[in-house]
Amino acid sequence: MxxxxxxxxxxxxxxxxxxxxxxxxxxxxxxxxxxxxxxxxxxxxxxxxxxxxxxxxxxxxxxxxxxxxxxxxxxxxxxxxxxxxxxxxxxxxxxxxxxxxxxxxxxxxxxxxxxxxxxxxxxxxxxxxxxxxxxxxxxxxxxxxxxxxxxxxxxxxxxxxxxxxxxxxxxxxxxxxxxxxDTSSVPLVATPDLADIKGMETGRRVLELAAAGGHSLLLSGPPGTGKSMLAARLPGLLPDLTHRESLEVSRIYSAAGLLKDGKPLRRPPYREPHHSASQAALIGGGAKARPGEISLADHGVLFLDELPEFSKAALEALRQPLETGQVSIARAMARVTYPARFQFVAAMNPCRCGYLGDATRECKKAPRCGEDYAARISGPLLDRIDISLAMQPFTPLSYMTEAGGEPSAPVAQRVQEARSRQYARQNGIRNAEASLDVLRISQAAEEMAQKIATRFRFSARGYTRLLRVARTIADLAASDHIDSAHVAEAATYRLRAGQA
CATH class of the missing domain: 3.30.230.10 (Ribosomal Protein S5; domain 2)
Structure with missing residues (x-):
């Protein structure tokens, strides 16, 4: 009884x-x-x-x-x-x-x-x-x-x-x-402002593109060129989470015991694990199949600094979640699936010493050291990165004489307007996940994109991501269709075959 x-x-x-x-x-x-x-x-x-x-x-x-x-x-x-x-x-x-x-x-x-x-x-x-x-x-x-x-x-x-x-x-x-x-009562967390960055016009441009379309981004260059500084300012450009996104992210943080004061998350999360993080910490797992960093970054940003220093197994495990937006963790006593629709941002040096290409500072193993260092990141993972930028060093004198850049607020407003165009056209889908049939590309731009893809041996995935970035460029320009100029700019941010 x-x-x-x-x-x-x-x-x-x-x-x-x-x-x-x-x-x-x-x-x-x-x-x-x-x-x-x-x-x-x-x-x-x-x-x-x-x-x-x-x-x-x-x-x-x-x-x-x-x-x-x-x-x-x-x-x-x-x-x-x-x-x-x-x-x-x-x-x-x-x-x-x-x-x-x-x-x-x-x-x-x-x-x-x-x-x-x-x-x-x-x-x-x-x-x-x-x-x-x-x-x-x-x-x-x-x-x-x-x-x-x-x-x-x-x-x-x-x-x-x-x-x-x-x-x-x-x-x-x-x-x-x-x-x-009420989310309006949740205080905003202070984030670094773009106004602190002097110069770096191309870096600021790719950061705005990444924020507007939700694109993955790889920043490479010698130490001190501002890679981490740019990435830290990305959260300040992103729009607030929608109600559906807030509920999903808050559920993950609640399950992980990380929801502070019982308040739902209003802003996109920003996670930056150290390169010593294990595969289980990054992807999820352990004895109780807990959510990993990629799930805690759901609808937000996962920033991996010193990308080649992460373990190869952990980096390769990112490939499937980057495509599907979720991760399935199978263990002997548990099988669970966590959301993992994150924006992947990474930074890396060109080689272990960091000064490849600078004849006065590079090590004696150049250029072989750069090839070996870049080989730590597999081609399939690089193929999943929408935007890649090789940043150039600058002298302290030039930095001191440069004027301050545009603040984050007007850039964030442009990002919000571009997102609104995407959501209206694609039924709430960001450009980074949009299918080709909704991108509205002109005939001339499509022919140019095909020629570029053939010339530089882009994969089908690479071709699709090229057009998605071009669509974001068009949205920031308030253009209804992708034109040839948008494709040409997007191509400059795409890794070519054989390029490290």
Whole structure:
């Protein structure tokens, strides 16, 4: 006989899977058992629940207590099962009415004094609860996060005692205020401004193109030419996330436990892992198949500085996500799929010493050192990069005499206008992912593009990406069609066959 049960959730990637938490209290030797493939954190819920009950003046009955997590063949991981176990026990002990609890799912971790601590994945739980037409009980600190999941009843409680009083009608928990999660109230993070950059007109141009079309970008050149400085200013040019994008990115950060203060992300994320990052850290994985940097950069920017210094396995693992916009992680105990539609930006030196081509500074192994260094990046990965720019060094004197450049604000406005044209023409798709049949290319421009592709031996992918960049150039010029001048400029940013 089941005395009480309540809904909770197990996680598969960013998806929340419904789980029943069943409680049976029967005669027999006193025991407290949790079954249904619990991990160590779930098994330790026994002691946290017991201590929480003691702190509010309750004691577990001296009987055999069995908690069953259904379905039993799905692994249950995480401390978020503490609260549903406690609520199901309270209902089974008739401390709170079962009918009141049955309308809610629950997630939350218990402290020994009965306080509720934040847990990962509340946003995904709220979304799943909305599809099941149920409310959600969660820690007070995550009430605003849960509200983003849908129009459902949210009980955000600071502690277990408040929940008991609420379900018994002694105390009313105030619902979270939705106005607090309005994206207009989320402060913008300060980003470096383009006005700090002097000169570098071509670098500024390719940065604007990359921002406008969502294109991947490779910056190469000797040390000190401004590669990292340019990349750091890309986030300031990108438009705010749409509601759909914000929800998707926030779910990833919620599942990873990185959503600060329960606030949804408004701005595109910017991730810049060190080149010592492992393949699992970059792509995702580990014992619990956690999201990697490419998923945390979803609808944002992934910047890899010193690109050839990353492990070859990690770089090659980027190829599929760059094409599909998602990554599937298969492990013996888990198989999950994470979104990974990121904008890839990378920087590299021309060789290990960094001064290839400078006769006064290059090492004695030139030019072989440059060939070996560039060979660390495979051709298939380079073929997936839309824009490539070889940056040239400049003297400190020329830098000091250059006037300051255009600030980020007007550039960001042009980027927003170009994005609006793309979304209207391509039904919300950026140029970087658009198909050829929607790009609107003139006959002369198409013939030029075909000649360029043949002359420089572009692959079919390279030809497509050439036209996508040309489409972005046309959008920034407010042109309805791609003209020959747009194709010619796009061709200057494309890596040729045999070019490092």
């Amino acid at each position: 089941i005395n009480a049960r309540i809904r909770s959730f197990a996680f598969a990637g960013i998806e929340a899977r419904p789980v029943w938490v069943e409680v049976q209290i029967s005669s027999g030797l006193p025991a407290f058992l949790i079954v249904g493939l619990p991990d160590k954190a779930v098994g330790e819920a026994r002691e946290r629940v017991r201590a929480s009950f003691t702190s509010i003046g309750l004691a577990l009955p001296a009987k055999r207590i069995v908690v069953n997590l259904v379905p039993a063949d799905i692994p249950k991981e995480g401390s978020h099962f503490d609260l549903p176990i406690a609520l199901a026990l309270l209902a089974a002990m008739a401390v709170i009415p079962f009918e009141a609890v049955a309308r809610f799912a629950a997630v939350g971790e218990l402290s020994l004094d009965g306080r509720l601590n934040p847990v990962a994945g509340v946003l995904s739980c709220a979304i799943e609860a909305a599809t099941m037409k149920m409310g959600l009980v969660c820690p007070q600190a995550q009430g605003e996060e849960a509200l983003c999941g849908g129009d459902i009843a949210i009980l955000a409680s600071p502690d277990l005692l408040s929940l008991i009083n609420h379900f018994n009608g002694v105390q009313i928990l105030t619902p979270p205020d939705f106005s607090a999660v």
